[in-house]
Amino acid sequence: MFLIRRLAFCLGVVALVSVPEAGLVFAGWETGAKAGFDTNVSRSISGGESDEYLLGYVAYNREPSGETRLDWSFSAVGEAAAYASLNDLDYAAVTISPGLVYFYRPGWTITAAPFLQAKGVRDSNQSAVAFGGKLLFRQQLPSDFYLGEYYAYTDSRADSDTFSFTEHALGAFLGRNWTRTVYTELGYEFSRGDSFRSVGTSSLPTGGTGGFEGMHPMFSTVFGTEVIRERVDRHAVGVTAGIDWTKSVFSVASYTFTDRRGDLGSSPSHAGFLGVGYRF
Secondary structure, three states: OOOOOOOOOOOOOOOOOOOOOOOOOOOEEEEEEEEEEEEOOOOEOOOOOEEEEEEEEEEEEEEOOOOEEEEEEEEEEEEEEOOOHHHHHOEEEEEEEEEEEEEEOOOOOEEEEEEEEEEEEOOOOOEEEEEEEEEEEEEEEEEEEEEEEEEEEEEEEOOOOOEEEOOOOOOOOEEOOOOOEEEEEEEEEEEEEEEEEEEEEEHOOOOOOOOHHHOOEEEEEEOOEHHHHHHEEEEEEEEEEEOOOOOEEEEEEEEEEEEEOOOEEEEEEEEEEEEEEEOO
C-alpha cells in the first residue's frame, strides 16, 4: 500500500505526506471517488480472480502549521466500495489517525501516527477491526524533489481467523512536484506478515485439510475455493501521478504490482485506479 499524496484515504493506514508552508494550518473536508481494478483479489497461488470496483470516500484532515517544531495532525476517513463481480467483497470502513509531527529542519519532518479502523464487509468473515501505527520520515530535496521512508505496523482482527493478520512493513518513495499543480511519485514497500491465500481444492492433501494444520483453512463461498492463512513476504512497486485542476478539484492515477511469496508459492497481482476529488 503506497502513500498517495493529496488523496485522503489509504486502506489500513492514513499517512500525512504533504508539508504545508510555515504559518499555514490546513484543516478541511474532502470527498472523492475512484474506479479501480485488481487482477488477483483472491490472492490465489494459481491465477486468481480479477475484479473491478467503484469507491467513494469523505475525509477530514488537519495538517500542522510548521510554526513550531512539534505540532499535531489528524485524519478521519469514511469510505465504501462496490465490486463488479464479487459482490461479497463490498465493504464500508471508517479510519481515524491522530499524529505528532516534528519539524527538525525546514522541509524535513518526522511523523508518528497511530490509527484505528473498523471495516464491515458483505462477506462477514472478512469484517475486521484493525489498529497499528506508522513512523514516517520525509525530506524536501532540491529541484522540487521529495523523499520519504516509513515503517508501519498493522494488527487486523477479522471475524474469521483465516482473514486476520499482523504485518510489519518498510517502504520508501521518491516524488517530484513538476509544477505547483502536477506531481509524480514512485514507491516501493516490503512487508512480512500473515495473509489469506486461495489455494484451490487441487492443492489440498489427501484426506482433507490436515496438511494445512495451523493455517486456519476454510472454504470461501466468495472465491469458491479453499482459503488458508500463511506467513508471507510481500514486495510492492507502484507509481502515482496527480493533477490539481483548481484549488478544489483534483485527479490522481495509480498503478501497483504486488507479489506475495510463502511456502505454498507466489501470488502476484496488478492493481490500479483513476480517482477524482473535491476539497471544501
